[in-house]
Amino acid sequence: MLKFLFTVIRRDVLLAARRRGDWLTAQFFFVMVVSMFPLGVGPEPGMLRTIGPGVVWVAALLASLLSLGRLFADDYRDGTLEQMLLSPYPNTLLALGKAIAHWIINGIPLLVIAPVLGIQFNLPAEALWILVLSLAIGTPILSLLGSIGAALTLGLRGGGALVTLLILPLYVPALIFGAGAVEGVLSGTGSEAHLSLLGAFLMMSLLLAPWVSAMALKVSVE
Amino acid sequence: MLSVHELACERGERLLFKNLGFELGNGEALLVRGGNGRGKTSLLRILCGLSVPATGVVRWRGESISKAHEQYGREMAYIGHANGIKDDLTPMENLRIAAALGGRVLDDATATAALCQVGLSRCVDLPARVLSFGQRRRVALAGLMTAGALLWILDEPLTGLDVDGVAMVEWMIHDHVLAGGLAIMTTHQMLMLDGLTPKTLSVGD
Numbered sequence: 001m002l003k004f005l006f007t008v009i010r011r012d013v014l015l016a017a018r019r020r021g022d023w024l025t026a027q028f029f030f031v032m033v034v035s036m037f038p039l040g041v042g043p044e045p046g047m048l049r050t051i052g053p054g055v056v057w058v059a060a061l062l063a064s065l066l067s068l069g070r071l072f073a074d075d076y077r078d079g080t081l082e083q084m085l086l087s088p089y090p091n092t093l094l095a096l097g098k099a100i101a102h103w104i105i106n107g108i109p110l111l112v113i114a115p116v117l118g119i120q121f122n123l124p125a126e127a128l129w130i131l132v133l134s135l136a137i138g139t140p141i142l143s144l145l146g147s148i149g150a151a152l153t154l155g156l157r158g159g160g161a162l163v164t165l166l167i168l169p170l171y172v173p174a175l176i177f178g179a180g181a182v183e184g185v186l187s188g189t190g191s192e193a194h195l196s197l198l199g200a201f202l203m204m205s206l207l208l209a210p211w212v213s214a215m216a217l218k219v220s221v222e
Numbered sequence: 223m224l225s226v227h228e229l230a231c232e233r234g235e236r237l238l239f240k241n242l243g244f245e246l247g248n249g250e251a252l253l254v255r256g257g258n259g260r261g262k263t264s265l266l267r268i269l270c271g272l273s274v275p276a277t278g279v280v281r282w283r284g285e286s287i288s289k290a291h292e293q294y295g296r297e298m299a300y301i302g303h304a305n306g307i308k309d310d311l312t313p314m315e316n317l318r319i320a321a322a323l324g325g326r327v328l329d330d331a332t333a334t335a336a337l338c339q340v341g342l343s344r345c346v347d348l349p350a351r352v353l354s355f356g357q358r359r360r361v362a363l364a365g366l367m368t369a370g371a372l373l374w375i376l377d378e379p380l381t382g383l384d385v386d387g388v389a390m391v392e393w394m395i396h397d398h399v400l401a402g403g404l405a406i407m408t409t410h411q412m413l414m415l416d417g418l419t420p421k422t423l424s425v426g427d
């Protein structure tokens with residue numbers, strides 16, 4: 001069972017390594033969107049510090065949406081998805097593996113870039129640390145919930161726009177608690193409450209999302 | 223081994239077939255016949271468990287295939303219209319990953335032997351992207367050989383293959399069935415199975 005999960009993850013990471021262009025698009029998008037804000041709203045430190053956490057988080061949501069389109073679509077087109085669904089293991093495990101791989105490929109790089117981008121917004125060191133921590137808990141949620149949307153819209157024309165409509169509302173709690181944790185540090189009220197709620201939300205998506213997206217996959221390939 | 227009862231399939235509002243049933247035991251092959259759009263592919267997708275029939279049930283070793291997902295997954299191999307291979311990986315990597323996903327261990331010698339058998343000895347280390355359509359089909363067939371499955375479900379296995387390739391598939395099916403395996407296939411071409419007469423089933427008449 002675990003071996004199957006690892007194989008799914010290793011396969012997706014290997015494929016991403018072979019197509020670095022696709023992979024880099026979402027990361028560059030994240031960097032560009034975040035960097036546009038200081039240029040657009042002007043260099044006033046207080047203002048930048050206020051909007052910083054929210055901007056980084058919103059950009060992370062959009063970057064994750066950008067890469068979700070390819071989560072199942074390529075495998076669906078070349079028939080490997082059918083083959084994986086027919087494998088002797090539960091399809092939930094396949095959906096979980098795909099979501100974890102998506103996080104490794106698209107989530108972890110965001111964690112590495114985020115502190116650098118946070119400096120542009122004049123965030124203090126402590127807030128930067130909490131920003132990375134909130135993204136570390138939050139980006140797996142984006143991959144897990146996003147896999148539901150990607151599975152539901154598989155094979156539909158204009159699926160990309162539909163994923164946005166379906167999934168962005170589900171991302172709202174992650175956005176509120178993620179950005180809230182950093183704002184808590186800035187305003188001195190602390191970030192524990194926000195981070196705990198974000199963690200609870202991660203546990204819930206970890207339990208439910210793979211199961212739902214496995215069912216959606218079955219419906220989509222039919 | 224495989225028994226099918228009162229199968230019906232609907233696509234949208236249209237009924238493709240109904241009351242379809244057959245049994246297939248060890249060492250038997252079944253050729254599914256029917257014109258374009260009559261539901262051959264739909265039938266095969268139901269048989270391998272990708273689609274759910276409108277009514278009826280497919281049983282493998284006496285148990286419904288939706289219940290016996292794990293065992294059926296180990297004993298059945300399916301080749302559909304799409305080859306199910308990744309363009310960015312070499313044929314070798316494709317075989318190895320497919321085996322790992324099926325819970326099997328595939329050593330390099332076996333994989334190389336299978337690729338040589340389907341005539342891809344010179345392409346083992348090229349990405350599948352640069353292979354021709356027929357060569358990619360051959361990679362899928364090599365996957366079928368290394369899958370070690372008892373039941374083969376083949377949807378138009380001859381598409382894109384040259385004369386040698388067609389002979390190779392005929393020989394593969396022949397050997398598989400003689401060794402006690404089961405095969406279900408659709409094709410619009412003549413299939414010469416050398417002394418073996420497959421059962422036939424017509425859909426959508």
